[in-house]
Amino acid sequence: IKQHPKIALLPNHSKSPTxxxxxxxxxxxxxxxxxxxxxxxxxxxxxxYSPPANRxxxxxxxxxxxxxxxxxxxxxxxxSLLLEMNPVHKQIPVLIHNGKPICESLIIxxxxxxxxxxxxxxxxxxxxxxxxxKFWADYIDKKVSAxxxxxxxxxxxxxxxxxxxx
Numbered sequence: 001i002k003q004h005p006k007i008a009l010l011p012n013h014s015k016s017p018t019x020x021x022x023x024x025x026x027x028x029x030x031x032x033x034x035x036x037x038x039x040x041x042x043x044x045x046x047x048x049y050s051p052p053a054n055r056x057x058x059x060x061x062x063x064x065x066x067x068x069x070x071x072x073x074x075x076x077x078x079x080s081l082l083l084e085m086n087p088v089h090k091q092i093p094v095l096i097h098n099g100k101p102i103c104e105s106l107i108i109x110x111x112x113x114x115x116x117x118x119x120x121x122x123x124x125x126x127x128x129x130x131x132x133x134k135f136w137a138d139y140i141d142k143k144v145s146a147x148x149x150x151x152x153x154x155x156x157x158x159x160x161x162x163x164x165x166x
Contacts, residue, residue: 044057044069057069063120089103095108
């Protein structure tokens with residue numbers, strides 16, 4: 001399995017790569033091999049430093065699917081498009097496929113894998129291996145991401161106090 005130099009794949013015991021972890025990468029490298037499909041319009045509502053949004057971007061790039069990224073100004077202001085497309089959680093990422101929204105990163109990645117199934121499977125074909133991959137993705141979301149969020153919020157408060165009070 002050839003591994004992208006900027007993306008680490010989750011180890012598994014099958015021959016299919018498992019792409020559920022997200023890591024920060026440069027969004028400047030946006031060369032896509034092919035457009036989605038002739039009539040497909042793909043918009044991703046995201047934020048550059050959001051691990052769940054980066055997970056979706058990585059999946060689209062791994063599949064070679066062209067898309068438009070619309071950066072949200074978080075946490076300052078949520079766009080009317082975000083509020084319209086994800087009225088329940090009002091969070092990124094949101095994949096808008098031909099005007100229809102799909103929300104939550106793991107659901108979006110599964111959707112991408114099902115719709116564009118002719119190239120680069122994102123999940124193993126074996127049901128046990130697929131379940132194992134989903135378990136670790138869920139674990140990362142619930143444990144690791146939560147810890148990172150706490151660290152970021154503490155760091156942000158420290159910077160704010162330092163800048164405000166010298």
